[in-house]
Amino acid sequence: IVQQIMGANPNLSLEQAQQIAQEQSAPMLQKLNDTKLELDCDQTGWGLTPIIGVDAKFGKLNLAAKYEFKANMNIENNTHKLEFPDAAAAYMAPYQHGVNTPSDLPSMLSIAASYEFLPSLRASVEYHFFDDKNAGMADNKQKTLKHGTHEYLAGVEWDINKIFTVSGGYQKTDYGLSDAFQTDTSFSCDSYSVGLGGRINLSKALSLDVAYFWTTYSDYTKENPRGLDGAMASMDKDVYSRTNKVFGVSVNYKF
Template sequence: MKKILLIGAATLMVSNPTFAGGILTNTNQHASFLRMIARGASIDIDGVYSNPAGLSFLTEDGFYLSLTGQSAYQTREITSTFPLFQAVDGEGTSRLYKGTASAPFIPSFHGAYKKGDWTISASFAITGGGGKASFDDGLPMFSAAAMGLLATKGLTPDKYIINSAMDGRQYIYGAQLGLSYKINDWLSVFAGGRMNYFSGGYEGFLDAKLIPERGGSQLANIELDCDQTGWGLTPIIGADVKFGKWNFAAKYEFKTNMNIENKTHKIDVNPVEAEPLLAPYKDGVNTPSDIPSLLTIAAGYEILPTLRASVEYHFYDDKSAGMAEGRQKYLTKGANEYLAGIEWDATKQLTISGGYQNTDYGLSNNFQTDTSFYCDSYSLGFGAKIKMNSHLNLNIAYFWTTYDDYTKTSENYNNTTIKGTDVYARTNKVFGLSVDYHF
């Protein structure tokens, strides 16, 4: 019975980001990213995040302001194959567990003031996480572990009922401030920082009872309700180099050391002797949750006065970022992203664009869990920039991601001593709208 409780309580957190980017990093902070994707060499207000050094090359002095709203929707599916499932309904050994994550409205703000060679900039956005995930039927790790252990007690699946469900949420709010300086006609540099505030939590339960015909008595029970908070500072540096029709840019975000602290409202465990296993989730306990360092390198080229293209590379040093129980050590490498984008001024008032991103994680079976799994992917985005007048621009975009399924097979599935397989799959769709104003 202890094994059920340990597996259930110790894995109730859902930590997959809803946005684009690395394991704990969101890179889509503006609709310009969604419509073109490769914005690391941008010289526009979205550069407050993607290329802050390039702000010194803005064509006019004055204030630049931008408000962005995004809607993100994601599904997470686990197809679990486990022999004991056959005994429940006789329909097969596989079950589909589906979770939904949604963030109907995610706002962000970018602002800059340019005066001569100096530009001060600031932003506020959700820089990590960004949604809530719900698995209404629980997860295979709960059901399989309970079924395996109850089998050792002589109880077959037709003699009991297991109910479980879980919700998890995670947001990292980032407030950034920095200063850009144009050293000469072709070189600009940036230095700044971002204050990150983590807010998350999870609620879940597992309940195993004998069927009514056998008395309906309770075999196991977990109830867990916990909020988590934490904060950390990210130093940021950058540089931008302009040569004729070329623009080259680089940015480095240092690793953010961050611990998250529990504020636990409820832990109920049956049997009570298993309570020590829940120690990591008791009130006041701290868990490492570092944001990895990020290196971005980008190049943009003006093919024609009305046609521009960009390519970009991202590296997330995930293996050096502390995670709960040292989980990062199971990664085979840091994450690599390859981006490309193009935009065309169809008219003086309308610019249309599209982009591509490929994300390659260093995944392994030991790293992947039901509550926190990732899949290599590619993303496509398209949209438009509309010049409403000389001061006001509107960006509108749609962005979606196609994921590769990840198959994890274990000879000891969820510590049941029985072979089983999980196939992890995801979908992701994001719509964004940004309003940019200059005066």
């Protein structure tokens, strides 16, 4: 719009053209704000995931590995309500009643090692790989990923005495994201998480667990040029972000 205005009025400055463009766009933006869009949709599906694993203990060292095969899944819509303007028909088509969407569970490899430094002190490290790039998704968006998901984990647990146990852990997640993968309705952000926990042994059979962890996400910025015939007048910028904090309490009883 800005380029069109400046082309028709070469004596205008960029700031003046932008101001005129905003005034011309205001009615359209107001109409979009007033447009009603409502969705109430349940999605269901099922799949089978064979799992193989191995666990070996060598004194104080414990090694383990697990592989989960990909589960092929199609999720079917049970749409109760779907209202949208005609201009959004293409975007809302995947949510029509009865539509099936690929939603495979990716194959996953997990490798872990733990070591008992003392009878009261244990530590572990772990690696996960999710083969998201070869798991079917809507519109084959998995092909836009740069690679599958890598997760790196580490944790330590210490029995202070017979009553109190404390623990801490760390996890880093790398999704291999790309601009084409991120959308307003489905997006991910690389992250790292830190968790702390504790246990109180109230008796030989009864214990209380308390835990808290928070995740720090890396904002993902996606820029698209706005202009005519690929000529950039300005950039549209979308910033995808998340926050996550979890607190948990559980009571355990051994029969």
